[in-house]
Amino acid sequence: MARGKSSPGFGWRLTRWWNQQGIWYLFLAPAILLLLVFMAYPLADSLMLSFFKWKGLGPRKFIGLSNFEDLLDDRFFWGATWHTLVFALVVTLGTVGIGYLLAIVISRRVPGWQAFRVGYYLPVMLSVVVVAALWVRIYEFNWGLLNTFLRAIGLDALALPWLADVKYALGAVIIVPIWQYAGFPMIVTLAAIEGIPQDLHDAATIDGVSEWQRTWRLIFPLVRPVVASISILQIIFSLKVFDLVWVMTKGSPGNSTAVLGTFLFRQGFETQKYGYASAVAVVMFLIVFILTYLYQRLVKFEAVEF
Amino acid sequence: MTNTRSGTRSPAIARLLKGTLLAALVAWFLIELYPVIFLLTTSFKTDSEILSAPFAWPSGFHFANYVRVWLGEGANRPMALYMRNSIVVTASALALLLAVSALAGYALARGRFPGSAATQQTFLLCLAVPVHVLIIPVFFMMDRFGLRNDLLGLTFMYTTMGVPFTVLLMRAYFLSFPVEMEEAALIDGCSRFGVFWRIVIPVSRNAIASMAIINISWVWSELFFALVLMDRSEWQTMPLAVIAYAPKAMMGESTIGPQFAAMVSAAMPLIIVYFLFQRQITKGMTMGAIR
Numbered sequence: 001m002a003r004g005k006s007s008p009g010f011g012w013r014l015t016r017w018w019n020q021q022g023i024w025y026l027f028l029a030p031a032i033l034l035l036l037v038f039m040a041y042p043l044a045d046s047l048m049l050s051f052f053k054w055k056g057l058g059p060r061k062f063i064g065l066s067n068f069e070d071l072l073d074d075r076f077f078w079g080a081t082w083h084t085l086v087f088a089l090v091v092t093l094g095t096v097g098i099g100y101l102l103a104i105v106i107s108r109r110v111p112g113w114q115a116f117r118v119g120y121y122l123p124v125m126l127s128v129v130v131v132a133a134l135w136v137r138i139y140e141f142n143w144g145l146l147n148t149f150l151r152a153i154g155l156d157a158l159a160l161p162w163l164a165d166v167k168y169a170l171g172a173v174i175i176v177p178i179w180q181y182a183g184f185p186m187i188v189t190l191a192a193i194e195g196i197p198q199d200l201h202d203a204a205t206i207d208g209v210s211e212w213q214r215t216w217r218l219i220f221p222l223v224r225p226v227v228a229s230i231s232i233l234q235i236i237f238s239l240k241v242f243d244l245v246w247v248m249t250k251g252s253p254g255n256s257t258a259v260l261g262t263f264l265f266r267q268g269f270e271t272q273k274y275g276y277a278s279a280v281a282v283v284m285f286l287i288v289f290i291l292t293y294l295y296q297r298l299v300k301f302e303a304v305e306f
Numbered sequence: 307m308t309n310t311r312s313g314t315r316s317p318a319i320a321r322l323l324k325g326t327l328l329a330a331l332v333a334w335f336l337i338e339l340y341p342v343i344f345l346l347t348t349s350f351k352t353d354s355e356i357l358s359a360p361f362a363w364p365s366g367f368h369f370a371n372y373v374r375v376w377l378g379e380g381a382n383r384p385m386a387l388y389m390r391n392s393i394v395v396t397a398s399a400l401a402l403l404l405a406v407s408a409l410a411g412y413a414l415a416r417g418r419f420p421g422s423a424a425t426q427q428t429f430l431l432c433l434a435v436p437v438h439v440l441i442i443p444v445f446f447m448m449d450r451f452g453l454r455n456d457l458l459g460l461t462f463m464y465t466t467m468g469v470p471f472t473v474l475l476m477r478a479y480f481l482s483f484p485v486e487m488e489e490a491a492l493i494d495g496c497s498r499f500g501v502f503w504r505i506v507i508p509v510s511r512n513a514i515a516s517m518a519i520i521n522i523s524w525v526w527s528e529l530f531f532a533l534v535l536m537d538r539s540e541w542q543t544m545p546l547a548v549i550a551y552a553p554k555a556m557m558g559e560s561t562i563g564p565q566f567a568a569m570v571s572a573a574m575p576l577i578i579v580y581f582l583f584q585r586q587i588t589k590g591m592t593m594g595a596i597r
Binding site (some may be wrong): 019020021022023024025027028030031032034035037038039041042043044046049056086089098102105106111115116118119120121122123124126127128129130133134135137138143144145148164179182183187211218228238240242243246247261264268274277278281283284285288291292293297 | 310311321323328330331334335338339341342344345348352356360363368395405406407409412414416417418419420422425428430431432433434435436437438439440442443444445446447453463465466469470473491497498499502516521523524527529530534544545548552562564565566569571573576577579580584587588
């Protein structure tokens with residue numbers, strides 16, 4: 001790297017430093033710059049804004065922790081938080097549970113397993129907006145697929161206004177991501193199951209285990225770390241739900257499907273309470289950030305080893 | 307799943323069990339695929355067919371719905387315009403994202419410099435930031451710099467959202483890459499960037515393509531930032547087109563067909579990508595989730 005053999009002068013040392021260390025900062029610069037401008041600064045500003053009252057125009061008025069105190073008294077905030085948690089939990093149980101069972105069966109190479117694998121994953125590739133708009137049509141009261149089907153088989157009493165009734169709307173919304181994303185845990189679990197060495201299977205076969213024992217005593221313990229990590233990923237992903245609810249119901253009827261994402265959007269961009277909306281953002285940030293941090297620790301420690 | 311494996315159970319019970327499992331698989335397969343088929347067939351139906359026979363196959367391939375949305379109808383802009391915006395944003399965000407992430411990932415994999423461990427940690431932390439919470443400051447920042455209703459603003463935002471994950475993936479990839487060739491080139495007098503550009507990148511084309519495919523699905527479908535930043539319809543992207551073409555109460559049911567045509571148009575590019583690059587997608591997803 002160094003061209004001259006002369007005494008290590010300042011210029012030489014600078015060149016050497018640049019070639020060995022400095023150049024890397026240049027490699028990193030574009031990524032860091034983007035993160036600083038479009039992530040770090042907005043994050044800091046969000047945090048700041050949560051202590052202010054601001055309508056979007058004019059000066060910001062410092063009000064200390066008032067926004068957070070108001071949040072505690074806001075039953076719509078608690079409603080949205082509750083719906084978000086229920087949503088995240090049920091969606092995760094549904095997708096990971098169904099995905100695991102599908103992966104187990106497909107890993108046995110049942111006839112047509114390749115077609116199953118392709119078909120189950122297909123909805124994952126659809127845009128959430130398309131899926132949400134599609135299911136609005138499926139749930140439609142008068143001519144939607146679901147009610148037409150129910151009436152056709154004589155279950156007229158079950159043909160309900162799925163998305164318009166406070167009692168059913170959240171449940172109807174929750175089914176959609178389970179339908180869409182069950183293929184994702186399936187693909188990941190399947191890869192883990194296929195990574196189990198054949199000699200473990202052979203040993204189990206020699207011992208004469210049943211299929212049931214093979215599934216729960218051999219396969220499950222070995223893929224558990226993967227199932228755990230995919231569950232946490234799914235929870236984190238579901239806590240951020242916005243698109244689906246926004247397109248399907250916008251949080252209606254009667255806020256029964258409102259989640260933190262839509263609550264934040266409405267407080268900010270519909271009622272111009274930007275300080276208050278930022279307080280919601282801070283709460284959302286803390287929940288997701290802590291969970292993701294725990295996830296990263298967990299995954300690091302629990303590497304799959306055979 | 308042979309009979310020898312099922313141990314103590316009798317062959318008849320094992321066969322019955324296998325039959326039940328297969329039936330369950332097929333049932334779930336139909337549940338997964340039927341709505342997608344419904345999506346496709348409805349887009350080819352006439353208005354009366356949609357209402358009277360939702361389950362029936364369309365009486366023929368009526369392209370009227372597609373013509374209506376692609377040429378634009380009423381107050382709605384033509385789908386071609388949304389498509390153009392989406393293609394421009396997706397292509398430029400992916401290009402920028404891959405370039406920026408390859409550089410940074412390479413530095414994290416090869417560089418030994420003060421702060422390299424801390425930088426790596428920073429990217430991990432950024433991965434934990436839910437981007438939704440950035441929306442209010444981003445909105446006002448873009449407004450101030452004139453990047454609202456500008457495809458450039460959306461491009462920057464999407465690139466940033468993809469950076470932490472893609473950088474870490476790139477780093478993991480470059481770490482698994484043999485270092486000897488690069489060292490030989492360095493000794494021959496090639497610069498660091500020369501090594502990166504002439505040796506590392508050409509060999510990594512497949513990995514970089516995989517990362518493009520992993521990122522394309524969320525960039526193409528992103529709604530939240532597009533909704534907030536693009537309020538003028540001439541700059542809106544495909545997800546917003548699906549919303550724009552949603553049936554309006556006062557216009558009756560005659561807009562259902564066009565909305566389905568809009569939905570199929572929005573979904574098609576990703577479905578094509580999926581069937582072309584299935585292996586890379588499933589592998590990439592697995593890699594990202596387990597690592």
